[in-house]
Amino acid sequence: MNRKINPSDPLDRLLRGAALAREIDRPIAGLTWAAENRVLGAWRTSRSVGIGESWMGLFRAGVALAGATALLTVLITWHTDITPVVDEVAATDAAFNVVVMR
Amino acid sequence: MAACLERVRGGDEVAARELLVHLTPLVTKIVRSHLPRRTAEEDLIQAVFVKVFTKLDQYGGSAPFTHWVARVAVNTCLNLLAHERVRPELRYADLSEEEEAVVQNLASGDGDLPSDQNSGARELVHKMLAMLNPEDRLAITLLHLEGRSVEEVHQQTGWSRALVKVRAFRARQKMKRHLQQLLKETTI
Numbered sequence: 001m002n003r004k005i006n007p008s009d010p011l012d013r014l015l016r017g018a019a020l021a022r023e024i025d026r027p028i029a030g031l032t033w034a035a036e037n038r039v040l041g042a043w044r045t046s047r048s049v050g051i052g053e054s055w056m057g058l059f060r061a062g063v064a065l066a067g068a069t070a071l072l073t074v075l076i077t078w079h080t081d082i083t084p085v086v087d088e089v090a091a092t093d094a095a096f097n098v099v100v101m102r
Numbered sequence: 103m104a105a106c107l108e109r110v111r112g113g114d115e116v117a118a119r120e121l122l123v124h125l126t127p128l129v130t131k132i133v134r135s136h137l138p139r140r141t142a143e144e145d146l147i148q149a150v151f152v153k154v155f156t157k158l159d160q161y162g163g164s165a166p167f168t169h170w171v172a173r174v175a176v177n178t179c180l181n182l183l184a185h186e187r188v189r190p191e192l193r194y195a196d197l198s199e200e201e202e203a204v205v206q207n208l209a210s211g212d213g214d215l216p217s218d219q220n221s222g223a224r225e226l227v228h229k230m231l232a233m234l235n236p237e238d239r240l241a242i243t244l245l246h247l248e249g250r251s252v253e254e255v256h257q258q259t260g261w262s263r264a265l266v267k268v269r270a271f272r273a274r275q276k277m278k279r280h281l282q283q284l285l286k287e288t289t290i
Binding site: 010013014015017018019020021031032035036039040042043044047 | 122
């Protein structure tokens with residue numbers, strides 16, 4: 001820490017002494033073969049889960065699109081059903097009757 | 103490093119092994135400084151690496167990769183330390199001969215401790231740190247024992263600069279109280 005050491009403060013003196021003490025430098029060994037493989041195994045699993053999730057997302061989007069299309073189709077059909085359709089035959093009949101009556 | 107990281111993200115296993123080897127000294131050093139009691143060093147190193155590799159997508163690239171790894175390592179240690187019991191008190195009778203000599207010197211002298219008492223001082227500081235909570239312990243270790251700057255601690259822990267200073271101040275106050283108690287006991 002960039003602070004001045006107070007030479008008469010016991011805590012400062014203690015911390016300074018502790019900081020100056022060299023810890024016994026233990027050599028840093030690499031990870032063991034087993035540990036390395038466990039780490040890489042976890043990494044591979046997380047990657048495959050990630051890839052699976054992206055496919056799942058695509059599937060969900062597809063389902064949503066299909067649902068929306070189906071709903072739109074139902075709405076259009078319903079709209080067509082409630083629109084009154086002119087009975088062409090009835091109209092022709094009426095016109096025929098008029099002509100005959102004349 | 104950036105190229106290696108890209109290859110790892112692309113699923114290259116050889117690059118992943120290279121990255122693992124490259125990061126091992128950094129992670130080992132951090133784990134050794136903050137190793138909770140009764141936790142095997144290799145288990146903790148492995149846990150840090152599993153986190154680093156499975157959360158690789160969360161690294162945004164705004165800070166150097168080694169800083170991000172250091173932060174993951176520190177936070178993993180901190181999470182484990184949070185479950186560790188704080189040592190209730192430290193009495194003069196609990197000290198080793200070396201530590202007693204340090205306390206006696208602190209009670210009587212001024213200035214730097216003699217160099218042959220530095221290891222005793224370190225042992226004593228470790229015992230006093232065991233009485234602090236994990237965050238305070240980390241603040242003192244990083245700032246006073248490892249000589250890091252507030253900025254470095256901020257980067258490594260994710261704490262704000264103000265929080266780093268506040269934690270260090272509070273931790274020092276607690277340590278001062280404990281040390282005063284020990285110094286009082288030497289004079290009795």
